[in-house]
Amino acid sequence: MADTTVYDLHVQEQNFSGITPNMVRIREIDDPELKAKVIAKLAEWRGLTPGNVPGWFELDDADYVDLLNAISEDENPRDPNAEWRD
Numbered sequence: 001m002a003d004t005t006v007y008d009l010h011v012q013e014q015n016f017s018g019i020t021p022n023m024v025r026i027r028e029i030d031d032p033e034l035k036a037k038v039i040a041k042l043a044e045w046r047g048l049t050p051g052n053v054p055g056w057f058e059l060d061d062a063d064y065v066d067l068l069n070a071i072s073e074d075e076n077p078r079d080p081n082a083e084w085r086d
Contacts (some may be wrong), residue, residue, distance in 0.1 A: 022060065022061040023058045023059065023060055023061075024058065024059050024060075024061065024064045025055070025056060025057070025058050026038060026039060026042075026053065026054070026055050026056070026057050026058075026059075027055035027056060036050075037071050038067060038068075038071070039053045041067055041070055041071050041074075042057070042059075042067060045067075045070075
């Protein structure tokens with residue numbers, strides 16, 4: 001274990017049954033339009049103003065997908081009377 005770095009130890013601590021969760025930090029989203037949408041939706045979900053969402057805020061990959069799906073639903077609402085199709 002002499003060659004183990006602090007990063008390796010951190011990853012080992014977060015390892016759940018062989019799965020390391022992926023995290024998305026808001027400040028790491030490169031697309032400014034997507035970043036603004038993510039911040040706005042996250043602020044809505046958390047009861048904040050967009051200016052109060054910190055850039056270091058992290059979402060795990062499942063929460064990020066839920067947030068992207070919510071943004072997509074807002075931009076392209078489904079017709080409640082339409083039939084569901086594959």
